[in-house]
Amino acid sequence: MNLKIALLGGDGIGPEVLAQSVKCLQAVEETFNHHFTYTEGLIGAVAMDKYGSPLPKQTIDLCKASDAILFGTIGTLKYDDNPSARVRPEQGLLQLRRELQLFTNIRPVKIFPTLINKSPLKKHVIFGTDFVIYRELTGGIYFGEKKLSEDGTQASDLCEYSEKEISRITHLAFKAAKNRRKKLTLVDKANVLETSRLWRKVVTRISESYPEVQLDFLFVDNAAMKMMLDPNDFDVILTDNMFGDILSDQGSAICGSKGLLPSASIGNEHAMFEPFHGSYPQAAGKNIANPVASILSTAMMLSHFGLHEESLAVVIAVDKSMKKHVVTRDLNASSKYGTTQVGDFIAGNIIDSD
Amino acid sequence: MNLKIALLGGDGIGPEVLAQSVKCLQAVEETFNHHFTYTEGLIGAVAMDKYGSPLPKQTIDLCKASDAILFGTIGTLKYDDNPSARVRPEQGLLQLRRELQLFTNIRPVKIFPTLINKSPLKKHVIFGTDFVIYRELTGGIYFGEKKLSEDGTQASDLCEYSEKEISRITHLAFKAAKNRRKKLTLVDKANVLETSRLWRKVVTRISESYPEVQLDFLFVDNAAMKMMLDPNDFDVILTDNMFGDILSDQGSAICGSKGLLPSASIGNEHAMFEPFHGSYPQAAGKNIANPVASILSTAMMLSHFGLHEESLAVVIAVDKSMKKHVVTRDLNASSKYGTTQVGDFIAGNIIDSD
Ligand SMILES: [Mg+2]
Ligand SMILES: [Mg+2]
Incomplete structure (x- = not known):
């Protein structure tokens, strides 16, 4: 080739x-x-x-x-x-x-058997951990409008998502889950954020096309907990840009060295x-x-x-x-x-x- | 009384x-x-x-x-x-x-010696962990304007911070650090967010009034890593509403039980x-x-x-x-x-x- x-x-x-x-x-x-x-x-x-x-x-x-x-x-x-x-x-x-238009960041988190002792987590906690994070990469608060007032005392960042942005990564994540352990966890903050509620709505609708995949929901703060207490329970995590940034770095720490994990950023072209x-x-x-x-x-x-x-x-x-x-x-x-x-x-x- | x-x-x-x-x-x-x-x-x-x-x-x-x-x-x-x-x-x-106006959430993260074995982290990682998170509680994206387009295909959440909002919690956090191990870590995402850059500017200026306290900065994704790899290095963490939500829940997981940690939400009155x-x-x-x-x-x-x-x-x-x-x-x-x-x-x- x-x-x-x-x-x-x-x-x-x-x-x-x-x-x-x-x-x-x-x-x-x-x-x-x-x-x-x-x-x-x-x-x-x-x-x-x-x-x-x-x-x-x-x-x-x-x-x-x-x-x-x-x-x-x-x-x-x-x-x-x-x-x-x-x-x-x-x-x-x-x-x-x-x-x-690299809208999907894919981050596998898998522990090398020879390096299990390097993990900060106890062996029984980390054992068997093998999940992948699908992080939306071109939308959300990192790209939204930024403002600083003229006197420099007031700042803002806008988090925006459209159905289309959510839909295209969601299909990729469901396809990955289909070829893995058939479990997809949407991580959001739908009890507070409007964008998260849109994610939940769109992902729930798309899940009907993937009946073999089990869909569940987790608030981002609970996900950060679960990644410490129960990381081997995750299969595919789907989440927005900022939550994905935080969780994938937390996920990399699970492996005990920041130097071990690859990632891919995929678009249509x-x-x-x-x-x-x-x-x-x-x-x-x-x-x-x-x-x-x-x-x-x-x-x-x-x-x-x-x-x-x-x-x-x-x-x-x-x-x-x-x-x-x-x-x-x-x-x-x-x-x-x-x-x-x-x-x-x-x-x-x-x-x-x- | x-x-x-x-x-x-x-x-x-x-x-x-x-x-x-x-x-x-x-x-x-x-x-x-x-x-x-x-x-x-x-x-x-x-x-x-x-x-x-x-x-x-x-x-x-x-x-x-x-x-x-x-x-x-x-x-x-x-x-x-x-x-x-x-x-x-x-x-x-x-x-x-x-x-x-309970603008400051205070969350101590300290492991009970009798429960050190409950932590998902290895003993040498968790040993000596004793930090406190100062989370801004009434501003940021959880309270900013929320929008959903009429056709339901577009949503947004606005993250806003003012110098005044940052300043009042920052003073409380520095005072706490003064009475502890004299180290304050501002957690933000200043390489991407305008609000984070305002936090950094205001906190840096206020730090001049607390010369005995060492100030450092950490991006939120790095903080999520460090909390797994090196939690006992933290003393006082100062951060915004959403980052504080995620990190304090991650912090609670360190202790191995979600049922152990208290918190206070403090305002002026x-x-x-x-x-x-x-x-x-x-x-x-x-x-x-x-x-x-x-x-x-x-x-x-x-x-x-x-x-x-x-x-x-x-x-x-x-x-x-x-x-x-x-x-x-x-x-x-x-x-x-x-x-x-x-x-x-x-x-x-x-x-x-x-
Ligand atoms: Mg990162
Ligand atoms: Mg929380």
């Missing part, structure tokens, strides 16, 4: 972990006889510094002309700690998601794959960042294009790196392996698996 | 657990020679069923004429599962908080005390609800009026109930004690402590 892949490393540790993903994809090309091309584009603080915009037009054009986008991470301390900055690196990612974690600018350039989440996001990409055997080869190579303790220091404080060594090991094992 | 106390039992298990609190306060009266009067008022679904409103005028009047309000819980399945209901029991509580947990309508009337959170909220009330010795007597009696295993079934599945028996034991030990 030929694939045109856009590489957007972004800020912080993004470029380093993405470089390991490319190594792994090159190993896949070699092993399975595919041909992928890679073109780099700028986004985030690095794009602001160079072009004055967190999402330059040439980056948008590149993404639109690509089959898939591999994304690193975004955000730097320089902009985070400056509340008066009006243009922010994160806007690059938000704009890109909206521009490409484009697809982007990225690690779950942030840009950890403090770790940038030190060869200590864990590349596994980024590498596993390439496995999600390969699956997305139907390359299931190739995807599995990547996952198996990652699993082997854990079993052989070829991991970064976040997983083993005394590890001698850095970002590039872990990437080399995993890529090497993709080739050897042939 | 003479105190006029309004009792709002509300829905579900609220009235049952509140009855145990009254027993304990009567024990305090007897032991320490105070005189409290108790007047009941209706709120929530029970008020809707009787008066057609979740917050009848006579309840507001009662609360305004009282020194303190002891609140039970609110919400029933009947209304939760009906997304088309326009008037909801929870509106009673939201309205009351706004009517009395009124003060309300209530358990942290929900109305669990499934448990109502079965004498199985844990009354400890409600009883500990009376301890917060006693402290609020400067009755520190009395407050401590309540806490010590609760601690004794745990050490003697006089607990409800949520803490010990084979327990033979119900709600009223636990209430009797704790009240009895307040008297005996004299």
Whole structure:
């Protein structure tokens, strides 16, 4: 298969972990006889510094002309700690998601058996946890109108949702549930929010087309509790943009390392794959960042294009790196392996698996 | 001391657990020679069923004429599962908080040493956890304008904050931090939300008046992670209404039982005390609800009026109930004690402590 892949490393540790993903994809090309091309584009603080915009037009054009986008991470301390900055690196990612209409963020939360001891949760609580969060990604309060009064004493953010926005992600989530344990939990705050009540109404109506899937409802505060007390009871979680942001980060903490989980952002025409974690600018350039989440996001990409055997080869190579303790220091404080060594090991094992 | 106390039992298990609190306060009266009067008022679904409103005028009047309000819980399945209901029991509580200008919700999260094994978190993660959440309670998206388009396909909720709203709770939180471990964490989403950026600006300015307190910032998704990975690092968390709702429920799950944690809602003129947990309508009337959170909220009330010795007597009696295993079934599945028996034991030990 030929694939045109856009590489957007972004800020912080993004470029380093993405470089390991490319190594792994090159190993896949070699092993399975595919041909992928890679073109780099700028986004985030690095794009602001160079072009004055967190999402330059040439980056948008590149993404639109690509089959898939591999994304690193975004955000730097320089902009985070400056509340008066009006243009922010994160806007690059938000704009890109909206521009490409990547309306669904998919975040699997599954614990690696070899790493169950890394979880902050007790073994009997975390055991068997395997769920996936479908987070709406282009609507809600992150994109609604923002206002600051002229005297700077009054601010507002508008949360909006339409039936159409809710409907398209809901179908994807129900289809996923059908192929899993057939349970879908809508997380909302329908006892207080009008948008949540619209979600409940639309999702309830759509559920009639998926009679084999059990639908239940959970308020977001209860969901945050349940993720601590009973995470293995979840199968597919469907929720809005902001609730999904909070819950998927809480979900990643379940696994004990922020560096392990991949994610996909899917639209009708484009697809982007990225690690779950942030840009950890403090770790940038030190060869200590864990590349596994980024590498596993390439496995999600390969699956997305139907390359299931190739995807599995990547996952198996990652699993082997854990079993052989070829991991970064976040997983083993005394590890001698850095970002590039872990990437080399995993890529090497993709080739050897042939 | 003479105190006029309004009792709002509300829905579900609220009235049952509140009855145990009254027993304990009567024990305090007897032991320490105070005189409290108790007047009941209706709120929530029970008020809707009787008066057609979740917050009848006579309840507001009662609360305004009282020194303190002891609140039970609110919400029933009947209304939760009906997304088309326009008037909801929870509106009673939201309205009351706004009517009395109870702008600060205070939620201590502290693990009872006897119950550390109940936590879903590993012992080394949870050990030493002792923080308090200051949640803004009368502003933000829960109170902003709600809209539903005429054809029912578009909904919105508005999140608004003013400098004044942020400022008054911020001072309370800094004062609390000064008397604790001198650390305040503002939780927001300032990389995306305009309201969060206003919070950051106002809190940063106010921090200059509290130089002994260390201020840091955390995005809400990172806070949800940290509460799982590193909860004992928090001291005082300051946050807005919705983030506080989610994080304080996540915080309660840390303790392993939803029935243990009290809370206070404070304004300039009124003060309300209530358990942290929900109305669990499934448990109502079965004498199985844990009354400890409600009883500990009376301890917060006693402290609020400067009755520190009395407050401590309540806490010590609760601690004794745990050490003697006089607990409800949520803490010990084979327990033979119900709600009223636990209430009797704790009240009895307040008297005996004299
Ligand atoms: Mg996040
Ligand atoms: Mg709550």
